Amino acid sequence: MRLSIDLWPGYYPAVIADQKGWFKEEGLDLVLNMPGNTDKMLARFSAGTIDAIAVAFGDAILVSSQMSDLSVILVTDESAGGDAVLAMDSQVMNNLKGKRIGTNLGGFGELLIRKLLQHHNMSAQDVNLVNVDASKVPHLLSSGKLDLGHTWNPYVGLAKEQGAQVVFSSADTPGLIPDIIAISGEFRRTHPEAVKIFLKVWFKAQQWWLDHFIEGNLLIAESTGQRPENISLDGIRLMSREDNLASFHDSTTEHGLPQVLKSYNDFYIRSGVIRVPAPNDVLVSEFLE
Structure with a gap:
């Protein structure tokens, strides 16, 4: 097998x-x-x-x-919080319009991002969705190439070590x-x-x-x-x-x-x-x- x-x-x-x-x-x-x-x-x-x-x-x-x-x-x-959306500065959540948000498009990550946007009365058309692999998110956040990114552990831990903060997670979407x-x-x-x-x-x-x-x-x-x-x-x-x-x-x-x-x-x-x-x-x- x-x-x-x-x-x-x-x-x-x-x-x-x-x-x-x-x-x-x-x-x-x-x-x-x-x-x-x-x-x-x-x-x-x-x-x-x-x-x-x-x-x-x-x-x-x-x-x-x-x-x-x-x-x-x-x-x-x-996943009850293990999948997370992170940002280098949590203040970015005050205005998501036009922000670059990274996830694996077409998969469950995109659905999680869309749930986040719904929480803020926004749609995917209001932001720039970027197709990225979860393993790349910590670097893309720390280098300023993304404003927000979805990933999971161990990459959440790596992103936090570089100063990122969790702004949304699967704990906010039970059962998803x-x-x-x-x-x-x-x-x-x-x-x-x-x-x-x-x-x-x-x-x-x-x-x-x-x-x-x-x-x-x-x-x-x-x-x-x-x-x-x-x-x-x-x-x-x-x-x-x-x-x-x-x-x-x-x-x-x-x-x-x-x-x-x-x-x-x-x-x-x-x-x-x-x-x-x-x-x-x-x-x-x-x-x-």
Whole structure:
């Protein structure tokens, strides 16, 4: 199983399990990759050179518009402040007209920015939206090339070290940004046992990390090149197996995946994406059960 993940704490149970050798113990040969560039990772997944990705749900929905054979098998976490919009000077929020705001356009980051603009009774036409990768935001803010930028940890921490301040976050938009594991439909059909093993080991590693947080952070730091003290679950709610089952089957509240999918579908339709998925096309809970 070839898995690529963003640098995001919600995905680190895979890093811990890989470091511990738990996947191999269960008979799963997992190849873990952290490219540090979401767009490249999504492109590789669409091209079929990797089997699975750990990304924000909104990004997975966007990919499914180009790659119909995709299955979301797990909600890793919900961003509850971990995604942030930052500025070098918070006074910029007093007048957003014409400001340069950076995010990954067409994905969940743009939807977060649009929610920010709604809070200020403004639209995307009132500002200059700039397409940037999350990893570039700290430098673009500190160099004055952006007035505001959306990113996530560890890049939020880097931006703060350079003097940036959080002016809006996913804590202001409950339920908007769940993070997920998606696999190709081909892999799901040809390797169902591998998927079951992956989820079994995932939840084992997730609980172990919560029980051994400092030790877990050392393992994560060793694998990702971060400093252990910069690894945090602040603003992130890890999702257990029980949380997952509730989210997959909750079609009535804003925290349920079907309703979140509807929000993103509405956004993508307005943005001109022709094909948007139905819940039954992408949400696969059978391996959780």
